Amino acid sequence: MKLFTAGPSPFGRKVKLALHALSRMDEVEVIATDTSKPDTENRKQNPLGKIPTLVVDGKAIYDSRVILEYLDIMAGGSKLFPVGGQERVDVLIAASLADGIMDAGILTVYENRMRPEGMQVQSILDYQRGKLERSLKALEASAITYDNGKMPNAAEIGLACAIDYMDLRELADWRAHAPSLEGFITAFAASVPGYHATLPEGIPAAPWR
Secondary structure, three states: OEEEEOOOOHHHHHHHHHHHHOOOHHHOEEEEOOOOOOOOHHHHHOOOOOOOEEEEOOEEEOOHHHHHHHHHHHOOOOOOOOOOHHHHHHHHHHHHHHHHHHHHHHHHHHHHHHOOOOOOOHHHHHHHHHHHHHHHHHHHHHOOOOOOOOOOOHHHHHHHHHHHHHHHHOOOOHHHHOOOHHHHHHHHHHHOOOOOOOOOOOOOOOOOO
C-alpha cells in the first residue's frame, strides 16, 4: 500500500493512527506530498488532488473517512466502526464532528496563508472560529473520556488529531472551551500505538506528548 499525505495533515495522521492501531503500518509506504504542486503522483491517483490518498493494488481510495472504512473492513469490521445500530450512528456523528473541527482549522490556515498580507477576510475567519468554539463546547457538554485502550474507534482517532492540530496551528484555546479534553488526550496518548510516532513536526510540547 502507498499512502500519499503530508506531515502536518490531520487527515493523513488519522489514517496513520488507524494503521498503527490495526498493526498494519509496516505494510504502507508513506509518500510525502505537496498538494500545491500540479504534477504529483497523488493528483494522478486522486483527481481532487487532496490528501490523504491510499493506493492499494493500483486502486486509489479517498478521502480519510473512506480509507478508515476500508481499513476496518479489511480488518474484519467492528474495530474502527461498530457494525450497525445506534452505536454506529453515534460513532459516525462523533467522527463527523472531529472532521469538521479539522476542516475549519484547515480553512482558517488557508485563509491566512493563501491571501496576500492584509487581505484576509475577517468574516471567513470568524465563521470558522465559530465552528471551532461551538464544537468544543459541545464536546465539553458530552464529558467525553477515553477508555478503549489500544483500539480506538474512528471518532476517537479523529478527535485526537483535531486536538493536536489546533495546537499545531494555534487555532483555538480548546483548554478554555473544553478542559475535559485534556483528560481524553492524555489517556489516548498513553494507550494508542503510534500516537507519538505520528505527531506532526513542530507541535508545542505538552505533558502527554
